[in-house]
Amino acid sequence: MKRSGAISMGMDGLNNAVIPGHATPEQYTKEITIANDGIVNQAAVLKYAQRCYGIIEELDRFGIRFAKTENGDFAVKKVHHLGSYVLPMPNGDTVKKALYRQLRRARLLISNRYMATRLLTGADGRIAGAIAVNTRSAEFLVIRAKTVILCMGAAGRLGLPASGYLFGTYENAANSGDGYAMAYHAGAALANLECFQINPLIKDYNGPACAYVAGPFGAYTANNEGARFIECDYWSGQMMLEFFNELKSGKGPVFLKLNHLHEDTIAEIESILHKVERPSRGEFHAGRGTDYRRDMIEMHISEIGFCSGHSASGVFVDEFARTTVPGLYAAGDMASVPHNYMLGAFTNGAIAGEDAAEQAYGLDFAEIDPVDIARERERVLAPTRREDGIPPNQIEYKTRRLVNDYLQPPKVRRKYELAQARFAEIRDDLENRMLARNAHELLRALEAASILDCADMAAFASLYRQESRWGLYHLRTDYPAKDEANWFCHTLLSKRDGRMTGEKRAVDPYIVPVADDEKALYGKQRLRASA
Amino acid sequence: MPLAATQTSVPVVVDNDKCIADKGCTVCVDVCPLDVLRISEMTGKAYMAYDECWYCMPCACDCPTGAVTVNIPYLLK
Ligand SMILES: Cc1cc2nc3c(=O)[nH]c(=O)nc-3n(C[C@H](O)[C@H](O)[C@H](O)COP(=O)(O)OP(=O)(O)OC[C@H]3O[C@@H](n4cnc5c(N)ncnc54)[C@H](O)[C@@H]3O)c2cc1C
Ligand code: SF4
Ligand code: SF4
Numbered sequence: 001m002k003r004s005g006a007i008s009m010g011m012d013g014l015n016n017a018v019i020p021g022h023a024t025p026e027q028y029t030k031e032i033t034i035a036n037d038g039i040v041n042q043a044a045v046l047k048y049a050q051r052c053y054g055i056i057e058e059l060d061r062f063g064i065r066f067a068k069t070e071n072g073d074f075a076v077k078k079v080h081h082l083g084s085y086v087l088p089m090p091n092g093d094t095v096k097k098a099l100y101r102q103l104r105r106a107r108l109l110i111s112n113r114y115m116a117t118r119l120l121t122g123a124d125g126r127i128a129g130a131i132a133v134n135t136r137s138a139e140f141l142v143i144r145a146k147t148v149i150l151c152m153g154a155a156g157r158l159g160l161p162a163s164g165y166l167f168g169t170y171e172n173a174a175n176s177g178d179g180y181a182m183a184y185h186a187g188a189a190l191a192n193l194e195c196f197q198i199n200p201l202i203k204d205y206n207g208p209a210c211a212y213v214a215g216p217f218g219a220y221t222a223n224n225e226g227a228r229f230i231e232c233d234y235w236s237g238q239m240m241l242e243f244f245n246e247l248k249s250g251k252g253p254v255f256l257k258l259n260h261l262h263e264d265t266i267a268e269i270e271s272i273l274h275k276v277e278r279p280s281r282g283e284f285h286a287g288r289g290t291d292y293r294r295d296m297i298e299m300h301i302s303e304i305g306f307c308s309g310h311s312a313s314g315v316f317v318d319e320f321a322r323t324t325v326p327g328l329y330a331a332g333d334m335a336s337v338p339h340n341y342m343l344g345a346f347t348n349g350a351i352a353g354e355d356a357a358e359q360a361y362g363l364d365f366a367e368i369d370p371v372d373i374a375r376e377r378e379r380v381l382a383p384t385r386r387e388d389g390i391p392p393n394q395i396e397y398k399t400r401r402l403v404n405d406y407l408q409p410p411k412v413r414r415k416y417e418l419a420q421a422r423f424a425e426i427r428d429d430l431e432n433r434m435l436a437r438n439a440h441e442l443l444r445a446l447e448a449a450s451i452l453d454c455a456d457m458a459a460f461a462s463l464y465r466q467e468s469r470w471g472l473y474h475l476r477t478d479y480p481a482k483d484e485a486n487w488f489c490h491t492l493l494s495k496r497d498g499r500m501t502g503e504k505r506a507v508d509p510y511i512v513p514v515a516d517d518e519k520a521l522y523g524k525q526r527l528r529a530s531a
Numbered sequence: 532m533p534l535a536a537t538q539t540s541v542p543v544v545v546d547n548d549k550c551i552a553d554k555g556c557t558v559c560v561d562v563c564p565l566d567v568l569r570i571s572e573m574t575g576k577a578y579m580a581y582d583e584c585w586y587c588m589p590c591a592c593d594c595p596t597g598a599v600t601v602n603i604p605y606l607l608k
Binding site: 002003005009078092104112113136163164166167168173174204205206249278279282283284287391435440443444 | 532533534540550561562563564570580581583584585586587588589590601602603604606607608
């Protein structure tokens with residue numbers, strides 16, 4: 001817990017702070033709506049935007065400092081296409097420590113090294129608890145609960161990094177998509193999973209370059225001629241599509257360019273990027289002899305993942321963070337509130353916690369069926385009962401290599417169908433031949449099962465939405481155009497009678513209207529001069 | 532299918548002279564989000580038991596004696 005999650009080494013700033021005087025909740029809601037091609041649950045985005053400033057004040061009380069101008073105002077930076085929401089945190093390296101201190105102060109029970117594997121529901125469909133396994137001893141634990149909040153981060157080990165290193169991911173590599181798999185098996189709906197996460201990252205290192213930090217200082221994304229080709233470095237599907245097009249055009253590789261900046265500016269950027277968030281960036285550059293003063297930083301397109309923090313997919317939630325299973329909540333990178341980053345995880349986590357506590361107050365525990373527990377015990381421990389078999393790392397490698405081969409956009413129907421056939425073969429191996437020789441291998445074995453579930457969901461959801469949307473994230477070769485008449489809707493994936501099913505769900509009427517001439521603003525990413 | 536032991540060069544190196552695991556320290560093992568560090572029963576010192584590292588650095592940062600070095604994993608460095 002002390003160093004867990006995406007913020008284990010802190011964060012350089014808030015990517016989406018809605019601060020009075022700089023932006024209004026309505027402006028932010030409108031921008032996020034446009035950035036996501038209109039498919040958002042505005043009530044949840046607006047609720048976040050209204051609540052997040054209170055969370056910033058709370059972080060301030062915890063000792064986190066935020067960048068201020070000379071006259072004491074918040075020094076908010078513009079990275080998004082329209083509004084200004086990026087707020088640097090000068091002591092951002094301490095954010096995880098500060099949160100951990102609060103947990104200790106509140107004397108919360110923290111149980112480290114237990115991996116949640118499945119949710120339990122009662123006969124009435126209500127949440128009844130969860131099952132967890134100790135990753136050091138393989139102890140099997142049944143937890144009863146009146147309400148449960150899922151907050152297990154992104155599905156970060158879905159595609160295979162180009163380096164071939166299983167743990168060389170953008171996301172914290174501890175996030176293998178267990179939350180998505182658990183929600184799915186409990187019958188919760190998952191929204192818009194075809195809207196993949198694909199990021200522009202430092203090649204091979206696979207971490208952010210990071211334009212959000214360096215951009216406001218004057219750095220920008222450039223092609224091999226050193227020329228700018230996109231209007232705005234904010235990560236969106238449309239931006240990624242232009243990145244992809246530039247690579248295809250022969251003007252790649254794409255770089256982050258800062259070598260035109262003043263020495264003092266570069267030193268300041270380095271002092272942030274090599275200290276916080278992914279501090280091994282500095283060593284990586286040193287190893288290759290890359291100096292920001294002289295060289296541009298080579299970037300590439302990452303493998304795919306699921307993450308609402310940066311895209312728009314996730315376990316479907318309303319503005320109270322409630323999923324479609326009564327008593328089950330989801331928050332952070334795995335819940336469907338789009339582009340919500342770290343402050344979104346904090347704010348929606350607070351919203352979930354408040355509602356979950358309130359709901360639990362008047363409830364009794366739901367009954368747990370012993371058959372469900374026995375079935376899960378059998379599933380979890382099966383790899384430990386074999387004498388011989390396939391190790392989890394090979395199952396995982398093969399799944400993720402096939403995700404790259406077949407699921408990486410542009411999405412081709414025939415490739416997707418082949419992927420589904422190959423995944424079914426791997427599933428047979430995973431269920432009948434996977435071998436774990438100790439508790440640590442069992443952890444990896446259970447993660448491999450979640451990764452395969454996520455791969456299947458990624459394939460199913462992508463075939464279900466028969467149009468292209470969100471730039472590169474859902475670019476189908478057989479349906480290359482956006483189809484507002486038939487697909488201006490959420491797609492919900494869920495498990496019904498043991499099978500994966502899809503359905504459409506209407507986008508709720510907007511609370512913050514978007515004018516027709518504003519809708520395409522994120523579609524115009526390419527700079528006119530280089531078009 | 533039978534198993535083979537394949538060798539791999541791991542990114543995290545512990546300086547045994549500095550490591551005080553024999554005095555009860557387990558800080559790096561406790562903070563690693565990937566749970567890949569262990570204390571060796573043979574040497575009584577910390578070491579990387581699994582090549583599954585996110586090169587994130589809490590182990591190096593929190594070690595009280597500065598015994599841990601995190602290198603970039605070979606496949607991506
Ligand atoms: C490299 C990087 C840079 C970023 N930079 C910024 C930035 O500058 N500003 C910003 O605002 N946002 C940034 N983000 C996004 C932000 O960090 C995330 O949106 C946020 O941390 C998500 O919080 P979370 O709690 O949902 O997930 P996480 O912080 O990833 O936490 C998920 C937790 O769940 C645990 N877990 C997973 N599976 C299980 C299981 N089966 N059982 C038990 N526990 C489990 C994991 O170990 C982990 O601790 C960045 C993200 C990354 C990866
Ligand atoms: S760098 Fe991170 S993942 Fe690697 S051993 Fe250290 S704490 Fe663990
Ligand atoms: S934190 Fe440092 S001193 Fe402690 S066990 Fe690890 S390497 Fe040894």
